[in-house]
Amino acid sequence: MSSSPPANPMNAPLRLGVCYYPEQWPRERWAEDARAMREMGLSTVRIAEFAWSRMEPSAGRFEWEWLDAAIDTLASAGLQIVLGTPTAAPPQWLVDAHPDVLPVDAHGRIKAFGARRHYCFSSPSMWAASERIVTAMAQRYGQHPAVVAWQTDNEYGCHDTTLSYSPAALSAFRRWLAERYGSIEAMNEAWGTAFWGVQFLSFEHVGFPVGQPTSALPTHAMDFRRFTSDQVVRYNRMQVGLLRRHAPGRPVLHNFMGLFGEFDQHEMGQDLDIAAWDSYPLGHVDTAATFLSETERQQWARTGHPDISAFHHDLYRGIGHGRLWVMEQQAGPVNWADWNALPLPGMVRAWTWEAFAHGAELVSYFRWRQLPYGQEQMHSGLHRPDGVRDVGGEEAAQVAKEIDQLTAALSATMLDTARADVALVLDYPSLWMAQIQPQGKDMVGFGVAIRYYSALRRLGLNVDVVSPDADLSAYALVVLPQSLHVCDRLTERLQDCRGVIVAGPRAGSKTAGLAIATPLPPGPLRSHLPVRVRAVESMRPGRAYAVRTDAGVTVGHSLQWRDLIDLDPTPQGQEVQVLERCEDGWPARVTSGRTDLHATLVNDDLLQQWMQDAAHRAGLQTMALCAHAPGLRLRRRGALQFATNHGPGAAKLPVPAGVPLVLGSATLPPGGVAAWVVSP
């Protein structure tokens, strides 16, 4: 359309995109919008993920004309299209004919039609209808040259919809159990029904692990979580299978939502070509990241927390086998947090570059234009409801120009993402275990993992967030901040690891079925560290123990959690050294060979010291970034070192003398980004 060469070429290593809803705008506007997208430097547009009722207005009757036209209009403008399957929004005719589609909450209340995600993953009707619409859609557009990728559904689990307590879910759960255990006797044994004498008579007698006078058996609860996760993974796998058949050669992705741990995203990732996620840094800080303190919420209200988005980039890059997209990038204030701050000027640009620094191939903004009606009417986009380009739009356009300049000066391979020096192991079953048996009320969720990640990142280290199945052999440093369960595969991987290993509290404490590891925690890690956790202590906010060195110097304090460790007698001569102790003598940190065990959570500064110590032993160089600015962070991608400043003050960058910047300036204002070349 435009005769000038398109900015942000479609196969470039750094690409920009946008989410667009043709069904919400007059058809005459489409071409104009498409042209403006290209002009802004966007190459990619995601569409259709809530338009089921427009594609299939009644059962089996399809209306493709509007979508044909939309796709053609966008394609003619030179845009690449990502098509979303629309299953997050089942039409009313489906719910009406098949009420079993609707999910049921833990109190037995059916969730109603009228918003989105009103379906149960175990509903056979939903499964059949999903197969039909995905097949039809993929048959029609699967080989369209402009449709370059497919997204399954939208944000599985959003609005607390992973867990469903419907009759369909109950039948499926019982079948799942029967397959897992074979006999009810085996299940009773595995669940430990000798406790409180809750023997189940048959699989048909098993209910949900909710609604009892007090908590259900932990293994009952854990199996329900595993089953539920399996249902989501299976449902997605069905969609992926249909897409692969009818849309050959097009990568399939899902857009995950941050801080969601209800299903096993590593497992789902096995079926995907790319992992995408939806990045809303301000909503996370204000509301979703429940582990933040009020001070932190205020401190990072306008920039986002300096490590939460980065953590997700590193996580989903791993889940996507190295292929990371940001499918929805916050472009201005959102509507869904308790309070919705205005991004600091520059942050939309900074978030975009930060995603690229962490290896993103594409950053796609949500959304092209703010819709003046509907639940998200206060969710801003690149344009205001009156069509004028908004701040986020200006910053996106700036990024597009910067990409052109930067890539023109570099060879493509200089932007290849390499393995990081540090691996942080994360697993979803451990999150479920912590939620089922927290033992300390605040010991749930992603908080511990992110605090460890943050400590590494404040040292200037590059981190891969990896699954328990990842090859750890080449990492200099491997960190297990929340691995309550160390599975057999991880045990093997750790055996192969030649680097320094750091395990956090509770590591290896649980079996796969959520019992205490035998003979005692840290379970499988005892081959690295011959200690036994004889008991644990959780401390309410405000309680803390001083942490001291052998010389009696207080270096920080222990909080939230303590594993009380006995050093085992070690016939093999494997020696365990206590590095610091709590004021009452219990070990705070122990080490043996190349493995450290943190027997307690500690304050952020001490945790950073501990990680620095481990990194140095692993032969890694570190840098105390907070000395420059509390919100300064670095990330390397290929030959480039990126820096982002989340504030509050300006930061003097640690650029080696004589090295010119290829982006930004050496004194980085809050909201600023910069980059320089660090290796050929």
Next chain:
Amino acid sequence: MSSSPPANPMNAPLRLGVCYYPEQWPRERWAEDARAMREMGLSTVRIAEFAWSRMEPSAGRFEWEWLDAAIDTLASAGLQIVLGTPTAAPPQWLVDAHPDVLPVDAHGRIKAFGARRHYCFSSPSMWAASERIVTAMAQRYGQHPAVVAWQTDNEYGCHDTTLSYSPAALSAFRRWLAERYGSIEAMNEAWGTAFWGVQFLSFEHVGFPVGQPTSALPTHAMDFRRFTSDQVVRYNRMQVGLLRRHAPGRPVLHNFMGLFGEFDQHEMGQDLDIAAWDSYPLGHVDTAATFLSETERQQWARTGHPDISAFHHDLYRGIGHGRLWVMEQQAGPVNWADWNALPLPGMVRAWTWEAFAHGAELVSYFRWRQLPYGQEQMHSGLHRPDGVRDVGGEEAAQVAKEIDQLTAALSATMLDTARADVALVLDYPSLWMAQIQPQGKDMVGFGVAIRYYSALRRLGLNVDVVSPDADLSAYALVVLPQSLHVCDRLTERLQDCRGVIVAGPRAGSKTAGLAIATPLPPGPLRSHLPVRVRAVESMRPGRAYAVRTDAGVTVGHSLQWRDLIDLDPTPQGQEVQVLERCEDGWPARVTSGRTDLHATLVNDDLLQQWMQDAAHRAGLQTMALCAHAPGLRLRRRGALQFATNHGPGAAKLPVPAGVPLVLGSATLPPGGVAAWVVSP
């Protein structure tokens, strides 16, 4: 009965009354109580509003004898009677025969018989039974000479009973929608079902806007709120119609409850002759006024907040077309707040005089005597359960004497209430919009309106709280603190206004259907102020921006909410001036012609400065009352200037030299009231 001339004559401009329940006391006590009421100086007694089961012990069988006797006994003592229809307490036989009477909560749980207000406004059985009892009661007592007024029902909406999710309500909602939209296509279009693709198949397929995985469509929710309000208004209109037919010439009123906004009280007011409300200042401060800070709750625990009752007086005087009654006045500690403070000595008297200052014709105390049993056994009255006169009773008697003295010295017209200089516009649909889409968690309820009202009142200004339909042409100053939706009628009224207009944040931001106003907020107000709100920011408690003048002087801070304003190019030459800005440059207050727009909420002191500035431009004189005492407030009625001191210290009153006080003293203690003549 008493041979001495009755105090507080029945047609005087300032009258006292009491709430009485003959059905709860031995018949032999009635005459004695009636005599004591007259002796205390009370002229009016309200009865019968919960006695349905005593009047109609089974369907269609009426027992009037006891009520005949009660009315006659009270009337013989010279008391005027206000009769309440008893529909707030449907008898068990009705519920038993017609379970559809019972309301249903948002979770689908039927609310049970056994307290009060257990009925759904959409129940046909309730409607029919209500018609029967109201008709029967009105036929019997409608022309009784002592029955001088009628009250419909009691505190519509109390105990969260406006919204009902019963099958009857669902049917009625669907009919209401069908009438409103004509076709389902029109409804889908109006609701914006293109968002998330939630097209409804027919009106019969529409459900309640609750129970979805996430929030329902805003217009769906808004229509349900409008429908619900209509149901309450219609139900009341039915009662009023029957009363007008059978009780000709008697004014009809309803006793509203403070801080309730679930139905449109301006609409209901159209059907009433008098608006009464139930004034419980301490319950409001402790519990109901959720927008108060903990400091404010403690500061005003024993006096009530200095502006909340006054706000309601001014609100209901408007709803009552100038006729205001306080039907229930707190007379001592109540039982229903989280904590129930003892009124400061003098406050029962002060609240009474404050009501009169704001134009009340009647102040009626709740209740004659504390009942030692039942849910309200800890609710005090004018007398203790042992029959001894309580502090509130003493103060009521004092007021009666003061009324005699004061009115003896004045002509009746000197107490006529005149229009105030300032109009504060309040509308109920905007409250619903804020609740459905708060955008900032604390941006709901009456808080913003009352903070604006308080700022005006701290300046010594008299305020009318008016509906969007009110004639604004003669007001010097018109304030719109929470008009999210500026309807066509208000737009016209503002065109006619010759005074200064002050609009608060979010003014004009929404259409009637709860979408963003086009092209952008402030919507219809753009003809006064050519600006566009490009985005909004809500700030969690603790976040604030400094507010500065052009000269860079910090004058206060911005909190809770900011509208980010672009100044439009103005071909017509209409100029917009930015009066103050936030530290990051966004306008805090702008003005154009005679209209100010507050682009942000600010701290109380700055808000007072802003209102003072506007008042001065409007030609109004102001007085900084808090310089005298934080709790000092003035209100003018006719020729009298009243003053009330809510404490904490004594206040030196701004009485012009040489003007004698007709009530109280020039140095006013906490809990004191005073009055002086300000014009002939």
Next chain:
Amino acid sequence: MSSSPPANPMNAPLRLGVCYYPEQWPRERWAEDARAMREMGLSTVRIAEFAWSRMEPSAGRFEWEWLDAAIDTLASAGLQIVLGTPTAAPPQWLVDAHPDVLPVDAHGRIKAFGARRHYCFSSPSMWAASERIVTAMAQRYGQHPAVVAWQTDNEYGCHDTTLSYSPAALSAFRRWLAERYGSIEAMNEAWGTAFWGVQFLSFEHVGFPVGQPTSALPTHAMDFRRFTSDQVVRYNRMQVGLLRRHAPGRPVLHNFMGLFGEFDQHEMGQDLDIAAWDSYPLGHVDTAATFLSETERQQWARTGHPDISAFHHDLYRGIGHGRLWVMEQQAGPVNWADWNALPLPGMVRAWTWEAFAHGAELVSYFRWRQLPYGQEQMHSGLHRPDGVRDVGGEEAAQVAKEIDQLTAALSATMLDTARADVALVLDYPSLWMAQIQPQGKDMVGFGVAIRYYSALRRLGLNVDVVSPDADLSAYALVVLPQSLHVCDRLTERLQDCRGVIVAGPRAGSKTAGLAIATPLPPGPLRSHLPVRVRAVESMRPGRAYAVRTDAGVTVGHSLQWRDLIDLDPTPQGQEVQVLERCEDGWPARVTSGRTDLHATLVNDDLLQQWMQDAAHRAGLQTMALCAHAPGLRLRRRGALQFATNHGPGAAKLPVPAGVPLVLGSATLPPGGVAAWVVSP
């Protein structure tokens, strides 16, 4: 088994025991465990209380072999066995055949099988099945020589299971009402249905006092609480009757749970021989004792509150007619509090000795060995899951040795528990009344009673916590901290009392049916103190009045609650003296004859002064223990004075010169206990 003389002989006045679950461990381990118990010095083992499904795997089919073997194995080791009836864990076959067994919550949701306590006390099926299993069990083991006592069920009321809203409960409640009132007219009269006109048509029309738009009639609620309590007591009485018939001569006990007040434990105590309770000091401090401040929770996190366990010892010694057991004693961190602290070293020993000091015959630890699976997998025991003895086990063994040494040096009668000098009256119906009509949000639960108890104990006084039915004639000081209802029996008992009486706020304020006492509170106490409570005031946290002496000296402050007292004219010349007043003149403390009335709650220091004043007037000596250490407490048992130090610092004990210690040392470290002989 062991040839050395067993420590801790089975009939000694101080005995140790343990809770054991043979069904959870391999049979081959039983004998070894039994031997180790004896070696540790334990004499008693409680078993079987959750093993119903193991004893009766299907309806009427019993499997005793395993239990025979377990009992024989334990008995052969010389252990005494306490058998628990297993009714806290109804098997699935029972629930499956008779769904009416399941309880229903206040929202109408059935509580599910899958944990424990999933039964409704009103279920006829549960009653019948309970009779069958208890009979069968008692027939089999009732005369077994090693089975020395029986426990009914386990922790009635745990997990909020006292109140059930099932159809069975509703039928039983209606029958209960019909029996209580005879006619519906009498019930309507008693309930005060004249208020809000809620006349009930028949007993069959009465529902539960929940689910109404606002609170139900107080007497309706109160009757439901009395009915519910009766159901629990009757159910237990059924079990006791069967046990007495089939296990003659064996004492029957129940293990109550601390801080539970939902049923009348004094009534249940009438049917028991021994009252046992389950003592979890750290869980109480962290979570269950909701009346504690955050500061208190942190202060006593590792030791338990110095008075809460003691209060329960004194309470249950009374309920058990002098026979007190601690059936479950916390032996390490538990799993069920929000945060689970590590006991300070020595506390397991200290708690044990403190229980003995308060008259316990037996302290039985929970549990022998931590179970690595199930809901309580993080609940520690005397041994770790790997079988190694844990800290609690070491301390238990130490206590066993100390018992031997101490008892060897004393005659048995020197450990007889005598009546204390002070009686603190506690009644359960008053707790229900406070919960139904709190009037001040924080005026519920055991908080007030425990604060009074604590004040007495900080003065070094020994206290009996007694029922309203207890003989008060010989006590020097009688304290009524929370007797909202003073029943006829208590009125008589107080008449017989020759000591000083101290009544707290609200004393005597309510009738048995939860109406205001006539003519006014303090109701029956007016014969002791001719005053009238004309009104009450509750104060939200942060509000306080200074309390002053006649001389105007401020001695403390009034908080939470004030009774506003009028002094009655006293024809009989009985004089009431006001000892202190609030700053606004209302009496804070009044006295007449030998009775004090506290008209308000006050800060802890002032309360201690008031109790000291009363104690001195009663002729008792006191000692300001907190001058030694905030956590130091004394308790006398027979000839021995025990001391326990809950910290935080070491305490110099008030041991008379020349008196040697028989336990511990004169300077007591935190967590320390000591004892010395105070009389022959």
